[in-house]
Amino acid sequence: MVTLVKSQLRYRPVGGHVFVREYKKAASRGGILMPDSVESTLCEGLVILTGPGRLQNGAKTNEDRITPNVKKGDRVVYTRHAAICIDDEAPDIFLVGEDSIIAVRTEMETPE
Secondary structure (H helix, E strand, O other), rough: OOOOHHHHHOOOOOOOEEEEEEOOOOOOOOOOOHHHHOOOOOEEEEEEEEEOOOOOOOOEEEEHHEEEOOOOOOOEEEEEOEEEOOOOOOOOOOEEEHHEEEEOOOOOOOOO
């Protein structure tokens, strides 16, 4: 569940951009280990707000938008260099272009 203080989001994303709340690193419970060089370029976060989608080439109206591939509540991996903090009052919330999101995390069953 995402709880937002009203002052945390004074902006709304446009086009194919989304607001993501970055997860703080926690102790790993297992899974894929990445080298430090890769880990420093990737971030994980929770989508808290999406834009309406980007316009298709040559589009003239809002009906010609491409629906975003992510939705509110999705846990995503994105590139660190693409994240922009636009509000000093919410330093853990970043604006990210949908093209910079490289994966959506899915819950998998753990082997017994």
